[in-house]
Structure formats: structure tokens, C-alpha cells
Amino acid sequence: MRIDVVSLFPEEVDRCTAFGVTGRARERGLLQLHGWNPRDYADGNYRKTDDRTFGGGPGMVMLVEPLRRCLAAVREADPAPVHVVYLSPQGRRLDQKRVRELAAMPRLVLLCGRYEGVDERLVQAEVDEELSIGDYVLSGGELAAAIVVDTVARLQDGALNDAGSAEQDSFEDGLLDCPHYSHPVEHAYGVVPAVLRSGNHAAIARWRRQQALVRTWQRRPDLLEGRELSKADRKLLQEGLAALER
Numbered sequence: 001m002r003i004d005v006v007s008l009f010p011e012e013v014d015r016c017t018a019f020g021v022t023g024r025a026r027e028r029g030l031l032q033l034h035g036w037n038p039r040d041y042a043d044g045n046y047r048k049t050d051d052r053t054f055g056g057g058p059g060m061v062m063l064v065e066p067l068r069r070c071l072a073a074v075r076e077a078d079p080a081p082v083h084v085v086y087l088s089p090q091g092r093r094l095d096q097k098r099v100r101e102l103a104a105m106p107r108l109v110l111l112c113g114r115y116e117g118v119d120e121r122l123v124q125a126e127v128d129e130e131l132s133i134g135d136y137v138l139s140g141g142e143l144a145a146a147i148v149v150d151t152v153a154r155l156q157d158g159a160l161n162d163a164g165s166a167e168q169d170s171f172e173d174g175l176l177d178c179p180h181y182s183h184p185v186e187h188a189y190g191v192v193p194a195v196l197r198s199g200n201h202a203a204i205a206r207w208r209r210q211q212a213l214v215r216t217w218q219r220r221p222d223l224l225e226g227r228e229l230s231k232a233d234r235k236l237l238q239e240g241l242a243a244l245e246r
């Protein structure tokens with residue numbers, strides 16, 4: 001998968017995705033990340049990329065033309081069709097379902113705004129999708145872009161050592177993740193649940209599913225709204241909640 005990042009600070013996304021699973025995916029060529037700076041496509045001695053907003057009011061807006069030229073160069077750089085994403089609070093909320101869809105694309109272009117944002121004409125003419133990582137305002141789109149890179153990189157084939165772990169992630173089936181434990185078995189903070197050391201894989205899978213259902217019910221009931229739980233899941237959830245009462 002190729003990702004092109006258009007940003008006044010492309011190295012910010014590069015550095016945020018140079019470690020761990022994402023860094024390894026890049027080293028293995030599972031993900032190619034290219035940075036582009038619209039300042040390189042701006043005119044004049046000062047290579048102006050932004051200017052005052054029409055209509056008055058505070059703040060600056062990123063100019064259309066340097067971005068247009070920059071995006072033309074990005075498109076030109078590889079024959080694969082691009083899907084242009086603009087990171088902004090006005091975008092559709094990113095979730096794991098959309099991450100899986102983005103991860104399956106051959107190319108992504110992540111457009112990162114600064115100041116008050118990008119001239120709307122550029123958004124209308126060039127952007128396929130606006131995406132938000134949450135209802136809060138960042139000083140730039142770069143950290144949101146880094147999150148998109150991270151989420152799609154780990155889903156590339158070969159990125160995670162045991163491929164199964166992507167499926168067992170939180171949200172993979174719309175539920176929160178179960179708790180995890182490792183050594184030592186006994187610690188001042190508590191003991192590892194016996195079922196996890198039973199070697200009974202069916203019981204372990206059942207326990208993990210039950211924990212995920214109970215946690216989702218308790219912490220994120222919104223994820224269960226409008227979702228038809230299977231008979232087995234309903235039973236697991238009821239049993240799990242009853243156990244909390246005891």
C-alpha cells in the first residue's frame with residue numbers, strides 16, 4: 001500500500017510512524033510512505049502557502065494553487081488510482097470498519113491542513129473523503145494522518161507477527177477487547193484468572209467473549225445499540241452480568 005502525505009510538516013507523520021509495527025511494515029515495504037510539502041509548489045520568494053481568510057475574522061487559510069500543483073505531482077508519481085482524504089473535525093468519524101476499507105486500497109493521499117484549514121474550493125475539487133479522528137480540534141491534520149497510517153499499516157498482510165491478532169483486536173467484531181494477562185501468575189495486584197491457564201481453549205475463548213461482551217455493555221453500550229446479539233452472546237452477557245452481582 002502506498003500513502004502520500006501532503007503537509008507543511010510531512011516529517012511529523014514520518015516520525016510518528018517510524019517505530020514498532022508501523023515502522024516494521026514500512027521497512028518490509030508493506031507500506032510506502034511519501035511526504036509532500038505544498039511549499040515546494042508555492043510562488044514567490046516567500047513561497048506563500050496561506051493567506052488571510054475572506055470575510056474577515058482571525059486566522060489564515062491554506063491557498064488553493066500550491067495544493068493543486070502539489071496534488072497533481074502526487075497523482076503523477078504513481079499510476080495507481082488515489083483516494084484523497086482530508087483530515088478535519090468536519091469529517092466522518094473514523095472507525096475500525098472504515099480503517100479496514102481504507103487498508104484495502106492501493107493508494108491513499110492524506111491531506112493535512114494547518115491554520116483554519118484549506119480553501120473550500122480545493123476540498124470540493126480534489127478531496128474524496130473528509131475524515132475525523134474525534135470531536136476535538138488539532139493544530140494540524142498531521143497527527144490525525146499519523147493515526148490513519150498506523151491503523152491501516154497494522155492491517156497490511158505480514159505486518160503483525162501472528163496474523164490472527166488483527167482479527168482479535170478490539171472493534172474487530174464491534175466489541176471492546178477482553179482483558180489480557182501475563183507473568184507472574186500471582187502478584188500483589190492480583191492473580192491471573194485460572195481459566196486462562198486451564199489449557200481448555202474452548203473455555204478460554206468463551207471467557208474472553210464474555211469479558212468483551214460485559215465490558216462493551218458496561219463501558220460502551222452505544223456499540224451494542226441496533227445490534228442483534230446471537231442467542232449464545234445474549235446468554236454469555238447475562239451470565240457475565242449476573243456474576244458481577246454475586
Ligand SMILES: NC(=O)c1ccc(NC2CCCC2)nc1
Nearest residue numbers: 087088113114117132133134138
Ligand atoms: N479531529 C480531527 O480529526 C482533526 C483533524 C484536523 C484538525 N485540524 C486541522 C484541520 C484544518 C486545520 C487544522 N483538527 C482535528
